[in-house]
Amino acid sequence: NAGVTQTPKFHILKIGQSMTLQCTQDMNHNYMYWYRQDPGMGLKLIYYSVGAGITDKGEVPNGYNVSRSTTEDFPLRLELAAPSQTSVYFCASSYSGGGYGYTFGSGTRLTVV
Amino acid sequence: QQQVKQSPQSLIVQKGGIPIINCAYENTAFDYFPWYQQFPGKGPALLIAIRPDVSEKKEGRFTISFNKSAKQFSLHIMDSQPGDSATYFCAASPNPDKIIFGKGTRLHILP
Numbered sequence: 314n315a316g317v318t319q320t321p322k323f324h325i326l327k328i329g330q331s332m333t334l335q336c337t338q339d340m341n342h343n344y345m346y347w348y349r350q351d352p353g354m355g356l357k358l359i360y361y362s363v364g365a366g367i368t369d370k371g372e373v374p375n376g377y378n379v380s381r382s383t384t385e386d387f388p389l390r391l392e393l394a395a396p397s398q399t400s401v402y403f404c405a406s407s408y409s410g411g412g413y414g415y416t417f418g419s420g421t422r423l424t425v426v
Numbered sequence: 427q428q429q430v431k432q433s434p435q436s437l438i439v440q441k442g443g444i445p446i447i448n449c450a451y452e453n454t455a456f457d458y459f460p461w462y463q464q465f466p467g468k469g470p471a472l473l474i475a476i477r478p479d480v481s482e483k484k485e486g487r488f489t490i491s492f493n494k495s496a497k498q499f500s501l502h503i504m505d506s507q508p509g510d511s512a513t514y515f516c517a518a519s520p521n522p523d524k525i526i527f528g529k530g531t532r533l534h535i536l537p
């Protein structure tokens with residue numbers, strides 16, 4: 314049972330480039346989330362999904378896009394990368410949303426130069 | 427208000443001591459209060475959680491104290507060990523879909 318798997322673990326992106334961070338879970342969880350973590354700032358919600366085909370914005374969605382075509386996968390797309398998007402990105406999933414524990418992936422450390 | 431305020435930002439405690447991390451919220455609609463533990467290079471992991479109908483919950487050496495009237499909750503770690511050194515996040519659920527996190531406390535337990 315792999316839980317939540319994120320790829321890549323590390324990546325360096327040039328300003329203006331685009332990339333997709335991959336997230337997949339094998340627990341048949343309906344809810345999935347993308348957070349970014351910056352030093353001293355905690356975890357900020359970027360986007361979340363309550364099921365396949367349904368996505369919604371979190372606190373800091375600008376510069377990102379998501380899709381949820383299957384229960385298992387929830388990729389995060391960065392368009393026209395900016396230095397402000399340098400961060401550690403975490404994907405998480407939950408059986409039933411805010412009232413239950415989240416399972417987090419191990420993160421993607423992204424640097425935009 | 428969709429915020430959870432966490433303090434202190436960092437904490438150093440001698441082995442065997444009892445570190446206490448505090449969180450406060452304003453929205454009385456919050457109904458689930460988890461704590462997450464994060465080791466360097468890893469994702470956060472659920473440590474312990476409480477709902478507002480109880481005032482205290484213990485799991486091993488970890489205890490959550492909850493004060494509904496003051497809208498505050500705290501994490502206590504009994505007999506702290508160097509292996510407890512990590513970043514701790516409190517969180518709260520404003521609605522059934524998601525939770526919001528505090529800014530985290532970096533805890534260091536001296537051997």
